[in-house]
Amino acid sequence: MNANAVRILFLKDLYLSRRFLFGYLAGAMASAIMTCLPYKAASDVGFILMITVTIATGIHMIGLLMLGDGLEHTRAFVLSMPVSVLDYSVSKIAVVLCTFLIPWSLMLGLAMMGSFLLPYAKPGVVVVLPAIFCFMLSCFTIQLVSAVVTDSIGWTIVVMVAGNVGLNLFLMNFNADPSVIAAAKSETVTWPPLVLQVLAVEWLVILGAIAMAFYFQTRKRDLV
Numbered sequence: 122m123n124a125n126a127v128r129i130l131f132l133k134d135l136y137l138s139r140r141f142l143f144g145y146l147a148g149a150m151a152s153a154i155m156t157c158l159p160y161k162a163a164s165d166v167g168f169i170l171m172i173t174v175t176i177a178t179g180i181h182m183i184g185l186l187m188l189g190d191g192l193e194h195t196r197a198f199v200l201s202m203p204v205s206v207l208d209y210s211v212s213k214i215a216v217v218l219c220t221f222l223i224p225w226s227l228m229l230g231l232a233m234m235g236s237f238l239l240p241y242a243k244p245g246v247v248v249v250l251p252a253i254f255c256f257m258l259s260c261f262t263i264q265l266v267s268a269v270v271t272d273s274i275g276w277t278i279v280v281m282v283a284g285n286v287g288l289n290l291f292l293m294n295f296n297a298d299p300s301v302i303a304a305a306k307s308e309t310v311t312w313p314p315l316v317l318q319v320l321a322v323e324w325l326v327i328l329g330a331i332a333m334a335f336y337f338q339t340r341k342r343d344l345v
Contacts, residue, residue: 123208130212134186135219141181142220148174149224150231157235157242171228172257172288179261180281182220183268187213188277210338214265218331221261229254245307249296252316255323256291260284262330269338295319 135142152174155167229250236246260281267280295301300313 123205126205126208127212127215130209131216131219134212134216138182138185138216138220141185142223145174145178145181145224146227148177149228153228153231153235156232157239159239159241171232174228175225175254175257175261176281176285178224179221179257179264180278182217183264183277184274186217186220187265187268188272188274207339210335214269214331214334214338217265221258225254225258243306243308244310245304247310248304248312248316249301252295252319252323253292255320255327256288259323259326259330260288262327262334266330266334266337269334 148170152167152170155170156164158164158167232250233247236242236244236250261284263284264277264280268277271277296305298313298315300315304311304313304316
């Protein structure tokens, strides 16, 4: 693998997606700030917006940076240069992950900071937030695998819709659990066994999906 080629391709795609990324960062910051307001209606809207920004960022960046190359035939041009399939594959997956994780990390960080710093917030909420955000991250990594394996916008959207349905079911069941409710309302940070189990499963899915994406992408011999 040519590290310099990977770096150049990564920075090229990051530069081309900069306007969209700034837009998602602005949406991420606005929605995270709304969740910290002392009004339930505003905080609920902010939480919905955070989910919306996360979903939109994921599907847009996969479509723009990965699937878009095939539709616009830029993949053939890139591979006509002294760039290997491995270099191209690593840079693509890395930049898609990076552009998703930037607004995702900002929202999670601001929401958790608000839970600690705001006088009317409950510190116990920081136990619930990572599980919800990691579920969204796991859905995104599964979408990434779908895009790599199928190279199809249609199938990737199907996986995205399935992930959104799964997210709603997860939120309904997770937030209804008595141990999670008690932890979220607590003045201290306590980690119920259910939350730790959920986080362990989510990170297994995340790491496994990323490994599968790299495996299937780098196994391809012809990306044109």
